[in-house]
Amino acid sequence: MAVQTLDRAFDIVELLSRETGGLNLTEIATRMNLNKSTAHRILAALQERGYVEKREQGKVYRLGLEFIELSSAFLNxxxxxxxxxxxxxxxxxxxxxxxxxxxxxxxxxxxxxxxxxxxxxxxxxxxxxxxxxxxxxxxxxxxxxxxxxxxxxxxxxxxxxxxxxxxxxxxxxxxxxxxxxxxxxxxxxxxxxxxxxxxxxxxxxxxxxxxxxxxxxxxxxxxxxxxxxxxxxxxxxxxxxxxxxxxxxxxxxxxxxxx
CATH class of the missing domain: 3.30.450.40 (GAF domain)
Structure with a gap:
């Protein structure tokens, strides 16, 4: 079950990487074929670690700054x-x-x-x-x-x-x-x-x-x-x-x- 959740988390991250304008919870759940509660739980975990950020206006999720820091460290x-x-x-x-x-x-x-x-x-x-x-x-x-x-x-x-x-x-x-x-x-x-x-x-x-x-x-x-x-x-x-x-x-x- 944990591996399945991890796969879904990566799926969400990859989805958000392609949607630079961000997506709301409903759009993410629909695109990933997940129920809202599961999608919200995964997004909350990613948000807590800084890999996803949420804009209160419009409640849109986007990739967070943590990815920039990781990418910069690797690329450098x-x-x-x-x-x-x-x-x-x-x-x-x-x-x-x-x-x-x-x-x-x-x-x-x-x-x-x-x-x-x-x-x-x-x-x-x-x-x-x-x-x-x-x-x-x-x-x-x-x-x-x-x-x-x-x-x-x-x-x-x-x-x-x-x-x-x-x-x-x-x-x-x-x-x-x-x-x-x-x-x-x-x-x-x-x-x-x-x-x-x-x-x-x-x-x-x-x-x-x-x-x-x-x-x-x-x-x-x-x-x-x-x-x-x-x-x-x-x-x-x-x-x-x-x-x-x-x-x-x-x-x-x-x-x-x-x-």
Missing amino acids: SLELKTEAQPILNQLSRQTGQTVFMAIMREGDVVYIDKVESFNSLRRYKIIGKRMPSYATSLGKSLLTGLTEAEIVKLYENRPFNKITEYTIDNVHDLLKEVDLTRRRGWAHDNQENELGTMCVGAPIYDYRNMVVAAVSVAWEIEGQPDLDLKRVAALVVEATQEISHRMGYRWKTSSVKPL
Whole structure:
């Protein structure tokens, strides 16, 4: 019986989390298929602990401040690199390739981690390195967190340097690439940053539904001519979804479709 009551309490909490304007006792009891006395008893217990609050005017119940305190304590304890590390290691093992993780600062990609399929001190040389966002799959992934207007403004007075013959050199083409990345869930760098190197990246989201980082897999085309781009993309998306989940993000749809 106690377990059943606990289940009902969680059901009520989840209901109130979706109803930001709150619900009255009758609405809660009806939606939960409970009699009013049972619903009132559970709400009273939640209210006493601060997980539910009641507005006297209209007698509406809403989630209480205790949830904010609990959520803040949990979210503040999350550190991106700590949460991502085992997933980056797994991704490197799955693909047999080098994995990067980066954030965006002042419009540039800033590398914060690197995992290779073998132990190497070279991984630390990349930490803190900056690259232009328009020339990398990491950058295109990070740019999906900006609106089209914000991207245009970002590159208003910023030059496009042709790193290779394949590098994007104008904001119009960049916007098309970012839009494609947003729609399919992953970005592609086809020798745009380094000749002979292919990269696939995808964004990481946090509990605010904001893009906070990105992950990519890179490989040499000549050394891996048969590596399946779509398979790598699917693995990268799967990895970034798991990291996002650990960072508190909840996917609203299943719209990510590696192509």
